Amino acid sequence: MDTFSRYSPFIQQYIYQSGWNQLRAIQAAAGDAIFNTDDNVLLSASTASGKTEASFFPIITLMQEDPPTSIGCLYIAPLKALINDQFIRLNDICSESGIAVWHWHGDVSPSRKKKMMDHPSGILQITPESLEAMLLHRHSQIPHLFGDLRFVVIDEIHSFLRGDRGGQTLCLIERLSRLAGVNPRRIGLSATIGDTQAVGEFLSDGTGRGTVIPRIQGGEIKWRLSMQHFFNQDPQASSKEMAGINAMEVPEAPTDKAPEAADPGLGYIFEHTRSHKCLVFSNSREECEVVTSTLRQYCEVKHEPDRFLIHHGNLSVSYRESAEDIIKQEDSLVTICTTSTLELGIDIGRLERAFQIDAPFTVSSFLQRMGRTGRRDAPSEMWFVMREDHAEARALLPETIPWKLLQGIALIQLYLEEKWVEPPRTGRMPFSLLYHQTMSTLASGGEMTPAELASRVLTLAYFRNISSDDFRVLLHHLISIDHIQKTENGGLIVGLAGERVVNNYKFYGVFQENEEYSVRCESEELGTIVKPPPIKDKIAIAGRVWVVEEVDRNRHVVYCHPVKGIIPAYFGEEPGDINTKILERMQALLHQDELYPYLLKNAVARLKQARDGALRSGFGIKPLLPLGGRMYAVIPWLGSYAFLALERFLRLKCGPQLGLKGFNSRRPYYIQFTMNASEEDFYRILKEEINKDIDPMTLLYPKEAPIFDKYDDLLPEELTRKGFAMSILDVQEMKQSVLSWLDNDCAKLV
Incomplete structure (x- = not known):
């Protein structure tokens, strides 16, 4: 029986109503794997290829044929915004099925959560942090909630592959499965996976199952790609040295002109975003703030309405969701300046193009950001804007190399030439996560003997590289600092110092956080900053500048009012993790002659300068x-x-x-x-x-x-x-x- 015929009638009807003439390759392959095997499944296909429907059509069909007596499918996603987006899509799919769709995170009302707790069924969508909180505070109810759990879907699985958050997610699934007495199949979804075999092993870790990885023959991918280079002050690289070079021209004429004194790179972005719906990606929140403030200033100088919004992790929910809602509107021709917060699979409508300032750290980020555009059968379109200061006359040779330009070209070429994407990080000794899961397990389960605690924590598959001796050292230390307390019976409970950590809502997440202060202007919450300045000093947040009126250090609140201008922002460190493969491709670029068709005039000239300098100096040899x-x-x-x-x-x-x-x-x-x-x-x-x-x-x-x-x-x-x-x-x-x-x-x- 083919996949379509196997679907429930209401799924077939949904497909007809959607106007699909046939199933996509990924939907047919996913259906075969989910219907006809008992293995885990990894679905890797391009953005907007239909991975969500491909995984959920067969899952919903199986759940309708044999309704589970609890939550039947757990959907884990890295962002609340992605859950909210998929919540609407899944409700549309399930509207005729009688299968409930629930979502659970900090913005969901208590009444909706209580309703799910009273009637656990269908599909539950959740973040790793909210699942941690559920295991911590509703420990005794886990068997009732998940006693018939059959599937765990991990969306954007690539975002979980290289740090403790991915390890936490695997630990949570394994802990939940043990408590509920189930072994659900895992379904991983991503548009940006290179080594599918390694990711399949990551997905299956601790399940005792293999992973089916369907080979999906996708259609030809069409990109509109350009890369331009700008020195932050004239002259530009192509002004004299490269006269007559026949590089690819800008895809279209500017729709507006930036002010004469504009920063050349940001002026270029200003000119080519007018009358278009765009994203502008920066690699840090600080840069995102400066870019937004500068582009808004250009609007003011040109006496035109502000058309730039801002979106990053330190902004308040109201600012982020407002930006998402505005850009989703069909007639809205605005541009959002953002970081990785809009990198993942949130559907924000038909975007015409994305701009990338400098090179992202990973091929995965490049592909995800490129994939934000080109939905609904239009080609994906990205314009790279590489910015650089002129080197001082006495600068040493390494300071004169256009590192970001080389990095951007290397990222693109690695994917075009080899379809290479960063693999998972394996073989780690995640002691920080071990502390976190030890405290969470002890806080949720109550008093345990050291042996019982070890059997619950150290046996989690993600901790296989950690020895019992290391765990013993950890426990002795935590007892000594009162994070764990020893009872008269020789059991272990959370100590007083440990309770202060575990009872803080920030405990649910394992990603590094700086100490933050909320920033408010009258009734508006703007977001958070690190290290508030003295009163009367200025701060940058939400794409504007504000004067500090008061700092409440007990409540961690900064009160301010808006002023004009541009100043640097600071939100804490954001270290990038660049793979050796990218650096090696950058080295090779210096000693090749090829000029790639997406390089525009200034970028061609700057690359030629770098290659000439490398040839004369032996740089890169x-x-x-x-x-x-x-x-x-x-x-x-x-x-x-x-x-x-x-x-x-x-x-x-x-x-x-x-x-x-x-x-x-x-x-x-x-x-x-x-x-x-x-x-x-x-x-x-x-x-x-x-x-x-x-x-x-x-x-x-x-x-x-x-x-x-x-x-x-x-x-x-x-x-x-x-x-x-x-x-x-x-x-x-x-x-x-x-x-x-x-x-x-x-x-x-x-």
């Missing part, structure tokens, strides 16, 4: 580059974590013998230092040290306890050090790269 006198640079072409390992290896293992001083790193691009030795000595010492066994623990500084994940500061120092050394420092990849330098006979090049 030798890892060690003399900069004059005793100053050198190492350009390793390594990703973030291997780069960090190399930096420490040079400092701690090679530095004392070579007299290395004055380290100045721009991660993950280059390391500058002075050296009291020759280049020959550098390679000789490097060879001696890299051929030794390198214990990652020896790359830590004395008494260093690096705080990298959310609860690292609550761990015993030895586990903090061990977790950083074994999970963050990629010694293996660093060593492999350095050995390849020596194999290529770098020493003979000096």
Whole structure:
């Protein structure tokens, strides 16, 4: 029986009413896998390909044929906004089925939650943080709620692959399954997966099932792609050097003109967003604020209505949802300046184009952001805008390289040439998450013996690399700081200090957070900031500038009023994680002649400048580059974590013998230092040290306890050090790269 015939009649009717002439390839493949196997299923297909319907049509059919006696399907998504969007879609699909669709997060009313608790059935949509809260506070009701759970759908699974939030999600599913006595099938959905086999293993971890990964033959993907480069002050790269280059022209003439004194790159965005519905992606909330304020200022100078909105994680719910609602309107020709908060699969209507300022950190982000446009059969369209200051006359060579331009081209080419996307991070020792799940398990389950607690936590599949000895060290430490208390019977309960952590709503999430202050203007809540300034100073948030009137440090509230102008914003650190594969492709770009059709005139000229400079200097050929006198640079072409390992290896293992001083790193691009030795000595010492066994623990500084994940500061120092050394420092990849330098006979090049 074909997939369509297997669907429930009301699903077939829904398909007819939607005007579909035939099932898409992903729907046929998903139906076959879900109907005809008992395995987990990973569905990877392009944005707007119908993954939601592909997974839920067969799930709903099976649930209607044999109604579950509890929640039958749990849908986990990374964003509340995505849940709200899918809640409407699933209700449309299920309207004739009698299958209930519930959503559960902080913005859902208590009355709706109570109704679901009283009548658990159908489909429940939830974030990992809300599921954590449910397991913590409704522990005894889990069997009643999920005793007949059959499916867990994880949407945008790629967003869970590289950090503790993904580990938390797997732990929560496994804990819930044990409590409810079920083993539901897992269905993973994503548009941006490279290594499907690795992601399939991640999805199945702890289930005892395999993962079916349908091979879906998609149609030809059409992109409208351009990349332009701007120096922040004239002259531009193409002004003289590249006269006559036949680069691809701008896809259309500007629809407006920016003010004469405008920032060239932002002026370009201003000119090409007017009369269009667009997104402008920035890589940080600070940049997003400056970009929004600047573009709004241009509107004011040109005496035209403000057409720019803002959307990022530090803004209040009202600001974010207002921006989403406005851009969804068919006749709304506005532009939202945003960060990754609008990167995932929220349907915000037919967007005409996306702009990307500089290069994102990952191929996955590039694909997700590109996928925000081009829905409803129109091609996806992205305009990269690379911005750079002119190097000072005395700048050293590494500072003159257009790193972001190279990174942007590398991201695109890796996908076009190899369909490569970042793989999951595996083999970690997630001690911060171990603390979190230990405290959550103890708080929800009440008093337990150490052995019982270990059997519930340490046996979770995600903690397979953590030994019982490490867990014992953790428990002794938590008892010593009163996060866990030992009872007279020898059992363990949450201690007084631990209760303050567990009872805070921020405990539900495992991502790192800065201490934040709410910002308010009269009755409006604008969002949150870090480190409020003194009274009468200015802050930037919500795309505007505000003067601080009062700071209530007890309640963490800042009161302010609006003023005109532009100032920098600060919301805390946002470290990027760049894969070595991207750096290697950047290196290759410098020594190739190919000019890609999406590069516009300035970008072509700037790339040519970089290639000419690399040819003359040997940049990108030798890892060690003399900069004059005793100053050198190492350009390793390594990703973030291997780069960090190399930096420490040079400092701690090679530095004392070579007299290395004055380290100045721009991660993950280059390391500058002075050296009291020759280049020959550098390679000789490097060879001696890299051929030794390198214990990652020896790359830590004395008494260093690096705080990298959310609860690292609550761990015993030895586990903090061990977790950083074994999970963050990629010694293996660093060593492999350095050995390849020596194999290529770098020493003979000096």
